[in-house]
Amino acid sequence: xxxxxxxxxxxxxxxxxxxxISSSAxxxxxxxxxGWHDPGAAFTAISQIGTEAAVLIYFRKxxxxxxxxxxxxxxxxxxxGDHDAQMGWLVIVGSIPIGVLGITLKDQIEGPFRDLxxxxxxxxxxxxxxxxxxxxxxRDEVGGKHRAVxxxxxxxxxxxxxxxxxxxxxxxxxxxxxxxxxxTISGGLLMGYTRESAARYxxxxxxxxxxxxxxxxxxxxxxxxxxxxxxxFATLVAFFVGYAVIAWFMKFITTKSFMPFVIYxxxxxxxxxxxxxxxxxxxHAGESAG
Numbered sequence: 001x002x003x004x005x006x007x008x009x010x011x012x013x014x015x016x017x018x019x020x021i022s023s024s025a026x027x028x029x030x031x032x033x034x035g036w037h038d039p040g041a042a043f044t045a046i047s048q049i050g051t052e053a054a055v056l057i058y059f060r061k062x063x064x065x066x067x068x069x070x071x072x073x074x075x076x077x078x079x080x081g082d083h084d085a086q087m088g089w090l091v092i093v094g095s096i097p098i099g100v101l102g103i104t105l106k107d108q109i110e111g112p113f114r115d116l117x118x119x120x121x122x123x124x125x126x127x128x129x130x131x132x133x134x135x136x137x138x139r140d141e142v143g144g145k146h147r148a149v150x151x152x153x154x155x156x157x158x159x160x161x162x163x164x165x166x167x168x169x170x171x172x173x174x175x176x177x178x179x180x181x182x183x184t185i186s187g188g189l190l191m192g193y194t195r196e197s198a199a200r201y202x203x204x205x206x207x208x209x210x211x212x213x214x215x216x217x218x219x220x221x222x223x224x225x226x227x228x229x230x231x232x233f234a235t236l237v238a239f240f241v242g243y244a245v246i247a248w249f250m251k252f253i254t255t256k257s258f259m260p261f262v263i264y265x266x267x268x269x270x271x272x273x274x275x276x277x278x279x280x281x282x283x284h285a286g287e288s289a290g
Contacts, residue, residue, distance in 0.1 A: 001043075001230045005036055010047060010234030014241025017051040018203070018249050020130055020182030020261050021268075025119045028176050029272075032116060032285035041110045042217040046231055049214040050238035051246075055203050058246050062204070066091070083156060087204070093160055094167035094201075095208045101171045102213060113175050116283040120272035122177030127265030130182055133189035134258040140192075152194045155201055162191055170205055177269075180206055182261070195253045203246070 012030050016023040024044050031038050056063060070088025073079040080086075102109070112118070140150035169187035173180035181202050188198025275281040 001037070001039065001227065003230055003233060005031075005034075005039075006230030006234040007237055008034075009039055009043070010050070010237030011241055013044075013047045013234065013238040014051060014054075015245060017048060017238070017242055018181055018246045020179045020185055020258060021265055022119075022123065022126075022173070022177050022179035022182065023048070023051075024173070024176040025123060025179075028114055028116070028119060029268075032281060038114060038285075041114075043231055043234070045210075045213040045217040047234045047238050048210045050235035051242035052207055052210040052214075053239050054243035054246055055207060058243060058250075059200075059203065062200075063207075066204075087155065087158075090158055090160070090163040090201075091204055091208065094163040094170065094205045097164065097167040098171040098174065098209045099212065102174060102209075105174060109174055116272055116276060116281065116285065118175065119177035120269045120276070122175055123265045123269035123272070126172075126178050126182055126186070127262045127269065130186045130258055130265070131262035133186040134262065137189045137195060138257060152197075153192045154194060154197045157193075158197075158201065162193075165191060166201060166205060170202070170209065182265075185258075195258075196250070199250065199253055 009027055009030060012026050013023050016026045027039055027044050027047075030036075066084045066087050069079060069082050069084035073082065073085035073088070105113075137152065140152055142149065166184050166187055169183040170180055172178045172183045181199070184202035184205060185195070185198045188201065189195065193201075272281070276283050
């Protein structure tokens with residue numbers, strides 16, 4: 001992997017990680033369209049550490065408050081009813097599904113799941129799901145001629161059941177094209193949570209999963225065509241770009257619809273199917289060298 005490739009892929013990772021359009025799919029597609037080798041699951045997982053570092057800084061006050069309350073709740077029974085302490089446990093509970101499935105499906109994640117036909121399918125299907133979830137949320141927020149405005153849930157209403165559902169939604173992102181934020185936000189909206197609450201928990205939930213995945217994949221850096229230097233460089237690029245994107249996205253979702261992302265996902269998925277069916281693009285482009 002050249003330094004230019006690592007810069008472009010780091011830029012793509014930072015731009016797409018927090019948007020509901022799948023960063024892993026865009027890393028795979030960028031390499032395929034450019035004629036580069038597939039960067040692989042290890043590069044993807046490690047570069048995501050950069051964007052998660054941006055989450056740690058952006059939500060540093062929330063994270064510090066949650067960690068403080070959670071640690072105190074281990075010895076102080078009165079703290080166990082505190083919302084922040086409960087959030088600490090809920091992040092742990094919600095991380096279980098992706099931890100178990102990530103280890104169980106490791107071979108599929110590094111192989112069959114990177115087929116461009118599967119990515120095209122997940123882009124379209126999850127785009128439709130996100131669109132439906134967004135419409136339901138909008139209907140509750142604005143009401144209608146014969147409907148009253150419906151109050152949606154916040155993180156104070158989050159319990160173990162919903163936390164696990166969020167967790168299983170996040171685990172779906174093991175398939176490139178699903179999108180970690182897209183799946184968890186869609187799940188949250190369908191369960192009746194506000195956009196801001198679903199996004200906030202989605203980003204907090206991703207922290208242990210992404211950091212653990214990146215640490216696990218460190219052993220594979222240097223194998224094949226991906227070396228340490230470009231990987232670290234891409235991770236740094238992803239951090240700076242990702243911080244700017246997350247700040248914009250958190251403001252965007254408070255007043256805007258997800259429909260632009262829905263349209264983009266569906267259009268990209270259809271374009272992929274057309275390119276593959278006409279022979280312009282191989283569904284395994286770059287895989288053999290990756």
